[in-house]
Amino acid sequence: MSDLHAAPAAADDVSWSQWKLIRVKFGSHKLALVSIWLLGAFYLVALFAQFLAPYGTWQPSPYAYAPPTHIHFFFHGKFVGPMVYRTRIESDPETFERHFVVDASRPARIHWFVRGASYRWLGFIPSSLHLFGVEQDAQLNLMGTDILGRDCFSRDLIATQISLTVGLIGVFITFVLGCLIGGASGYYGGVVDNVVQRFVEFVTCLPTVPMWMALGAAIPASWSNLKVYFTITVILALRSWTGLSRQVRSKLLEMREEDYIVAARVAGATDWEIILRHLLPGFASYLIVNLTVEIPRMILGETTLSFFGLGLRPPTVSWGVLLQDAQNLAAISTYPWLMFPACMVVVCVLAFNFLGDGLRDAADPYKE
Amino acid sequence: MTEQRNLLTVRDLSKSYRLGGGFFDAREGTVRAVDRVSFSVERGRTFGLVGESGSGKTTIGRMIVRVVEPDQGAILFAGAASQTIDLAALTARQMRPLRRRMQMIFQDPLSSLDPRMTVARIIGEPLRAVHGVAPGDLRDRVAEVTELVGLRREHLDRYPHAFSGGQRQRIGIARALVTGPELVVADEAVSALDVSVQAQVLNLMRDLQQKLGVTYLFIAHDLGVVRYLCDTVAVLYRGRIAEIAEKRDLYRTPRHPYTESLIAAVPPPEPEDGPAPQPREPAALDQAPDHEAPAAGCPYRARCPYRQEICAHQEPALRAIAPGHSVACHFDLQLKGI
Numbered sequence: 001m002s003d004l005h006a007a008p009a010a011a012d013d014v015s016w017s018q019w020k021l022i023r024v025k026f027g028s029h030k031l032a033l034v035s036i037w038l039l040g041a042f043y044l045v046a047l048f049a050q051f052l053a054p055y056g057t058w059q060p061s062p063y064a065y066a067p068p069t070h071i072h073f074f075f076h077g078k079f080v081g082p083m084v085y086r087t088r089i090e091s092d093p094e095t096f097e098r099h100f101v102v103d104a105s106r107p108a109r110i111h112w113f114v115r116g117a118s119y120r121w122l123g124f125i126p127s128s129l130h131l132f133g134v135e136q137d138a139q140l141n142l143m144g145t146d147i148l149g150r151d152c153f154s155r156d157l158i159a160t161q162i163s164l165t166v167g168l169i170g171v172f173i174t175f176v177l178g179c180l181i182g183g184a185s186g187y188y189g190g191v192v193d194n195v196v197q198r199f200v201e202f203v204t205c206l207p208t209v210p211m212w213m214a215l216g217a218a219i220p221a222s223w224s225n226l227k228v229y230f231t232i233t234v235i236l237a238l239r240s241w242t243g244l245s246r247q248v249r250s251k252l253l254e255m256r257e258e259d260y261i262v263a264a265r266v267a268g269a270t271d272w273e274i275i276l277r278h279l280l281p282g283f284a285s286y287l288i289v290n291l292t293v294e295i296p297r298m299i300l301g302e303t304t305l306s307f308f309g310l311g312l313r314p315p316t317v318s319w320g321v322l323l324q325d326a327q328n329l330a331a332i333s334t335y336p337w338l339m340f341p342a343c344m345v346v347v348c349v350l351a352f353n354f355l356g357d358g359l360r361d362a363a364d365p366y367k368e
Numbered sequence: 369m370t371e372q373r374n375l376l377t378v379r380d381l382s383k384s385y386r387l388g389g390g391f392f393d394a395r396e397g398t399v400r401a402v403d404r405v406s407f408s409v410e411r412g413r414t415f416g417l418v419g420e421s422g423s424g425k426t427t428i429g430r431m432i433v434r435v436v437e438p439d440q441g442a443i444l445f446a447g448a449a450s451q452t453i454d455l456a457a458l459t460a461r462q463m464r465p466l467r468r469r470m471q472m473i474f475q476d477p478l479s480s481l482d483p484r485m486t487v488a489r490i491i492g493e494p495l496r497a498v499h500g501v502a503p504g505d506l507r508d509r510v511a512e513v514t515e516l517v518g519l520r521r522e523h524l525d526r527y528p529h530a531f532s533g534g535q536r537q538r539i540g541i542a543r544a545l546v547t548g549p550e551l552v553v554a555d556e557a558v559s560a561l562d563v564s565v566q567a568q569v570l571n572l573m574r575d576l577q578q579k580l581g582v583t584y585l586f587i588a589h590d591l592g593v594v595r596y597l598c599d600t601v602a603v604l605y606r607g608r609i610a611e612i613a614e615k616r617d618l619y620r621t622p623r624h625p626y627t628e629s630l631i632a633a634v635p636p637p638e639p640e641d642g643p644a645p646q647p648r649e650p651a652a653l654d655q656a657p658d659h660e661a662p663a664a665g666c667p668y669r670a671r672c673p674y675r676q677e678i679c680a681h682q683e684p685a686l687r688a689i690a691p692g693h694s695v696a697c698h699f700d701l702q703l704k705g706i
Contacts, residue, residue: 017484017527259480263543266433267494268467281484 032358053154056117061149108138167298173237178244186252216310381441416598468547475556477536534565
């Protein structure tokens with residue numbers, strides 16, 4: 001039966017467009033498919049982070065460095081749904097070491113759609129609704145708490161907003177700079193090309209991390225978080241446009257000599273028509289691939305800068321800012337949950353790289 | 369021969385390219401890709417331009433359709449309204465309305481078709497560039513030309529990658545013919561095809577010429593192909609015309625040693641024409657580096673088996689030795705006797 005269905009499909013591909021060929025080829029790259037779903041989930045989480053998080057980013061509690069809370073479903077052998085036990089803090093009278101004692105007699109149900117810390121969704125819709133939560137006197141810390149007793153899970157979720165969008169905005173700036181500068185270089189050629197390429201070489205030679213650090217250190221401490229955030233994206237983009245501009249230039253030079261461009265000129269098409277009908281569609285797939293590969297670099301860049309304390313600063317939360325808490329060995333060994341943002345960085349960057357890999361393979365369906 | 373019998377007359381066409389060009393490239397000088405080439409193409413017939421790679425034949429073809437700017441010379445195109453236009457003197461904007469009257473067929477049938485466009489859009493592109501063609505008319509005209517070149521209507525919604533080499537070249541021919549041009553420059557139109565497919569495409573081109581009265585400028589490196597299709601043939605060597613003659617004269621009695629060696633390299637397709645004249649083996653190959661502009665003398669002398677003292681000093685001019693037969697050699701008639 002499957003053979004019968006396969007035959008007409010194969011005959012069909014004569015009328016497949018480039019995008020259909022790309023989709024089919026991309027579909028055969030399993031890792032890339034998984035990655036695209038994973039990234040979709042990441043961005044959904046970023047979009048609804050405040051709603052998904054049971055607490056706000058700035059809700060201190062006496063429960064400093066509490067380990068992750070266990071969730072239970074049974075109470076005295078009976079199924080009662082998800083719940084946690086209340087804990088209390090006890091000090092060891094000899095060592096003054098603090099212990100979290102689970103009080104198994106005082107369960108607290110986890111409720112759905114509860115009112116909690118107020119926030120502004122997307123920055124302007126006021127709300128205080130959270131997907132789940134527990135009563136005020138209980139603690140629900142899926143990823144433990146930090147030094148001020150703030151819920152790490154909530155902070156990790158909300159940090160995705162900054163960390164994932166810093167890549168997108170940075171890549172957009174990269175895209176504009178790379179296309180304009182590389183396009184001018186490839187289109188005009190000659191002296192312009194020569195000057196631009198030498199400049200690109202100069203920028204490429206600048207050591208990345210010291211340059212970031214110098215620029216990051218130059219950001220005045222009095223600036224608002226929003227301002228700092230945009231400055232960071234610009235700093236990241238200032239370094240990364242060079243690669244894209246070279247790609248654009250070489251692709252333009254290559255395509256300019258293609259016979260079908262000459263054919264279009266013989267046909268009488270104007271430069272503008274050639275750019276719109278032939279060059280841009282030919283370019284699009286390459287640009288998308290390049291941008292996909294560029295996003296994780298931006299994310300890593302932001303994480304690095306913030307980790308060194310030169311990027312975003314608290315109270316803004318990003319993965320890099322959160323990882324500042326995990327800078328010393330004692331913290332990592334005693335409170336390993338502080339390292340969780342690093343896992344998210346790794347998963348996210350890997351997913352982007354796999355996605356870029358799959359797109360690269362699929363981008364040019366005519367080359368085998 | 370009046371101007372009007374000739375659709376196209378090329379006079380003293382030249383094109384040079386600068387050597388080097390890199391920032392630190394110290395090489396000086398220029399390469400004369402095309403050097404004072406003149407010829408005429410009769411309306412409704414096929415003119416062949418033959419030469420090895422680097423002989424300037426493609427550059428000539430591209431200058432005529434004005435994709436490459438000529439340095440000097442005139443390209444006289446006889447319009448249907450009995451006035452002659454010098455294409456070389458036109459600006460790009462003035463050239464646009466004339467584009468529909470001259471089109472081009474390319475060597476590589478795949479790279480000359482945009483892989484992202486359907487066949488209908490590819491073939492329709494020259495019409496769309498003309499402007500003022502209604503979408504319905506465009507669709508009809510495209511379908512008409514598609515059937516003319518032996519493709520079917522249902523091919524129109526497919527993409528170039530779905531076709532064989534021969535079919536792709538038919539698409540290229542359909543694109544060249546869609547505006548109803550008077551002149552078609554076929555640049556190595558069959559060189560990239562299998563031999564069996566070459567014959568089909570050549571037959572198609574010949575049939576279309578009979579049906580539509582189109583004039584071909586046929587550029588090739590293969591004398592066998594040229595023999596099949598062309599009426600008049602010009603042999604190019606390093607940007608200069610070595611010999612120009614009616615096809616029969618050229619193949620029967622080549623007067624230039626270079627033509628002779630080219631013909632000898634082709635197996636005779638029609639044995640009744642007798643074996644090709646066998647040239648003398650090159651005496652000694654003190655071949656000058658390719659593309660280096662010769663200081664003086666005959667450009668072919670380094671490879672010529674018949675070369676004499678005079679060849680090193682004096683460049684032979686192209687001169688008529690019979691009606692319609694010109695050759696650029698000091699010894700055309702006495703060739704065999706030397």
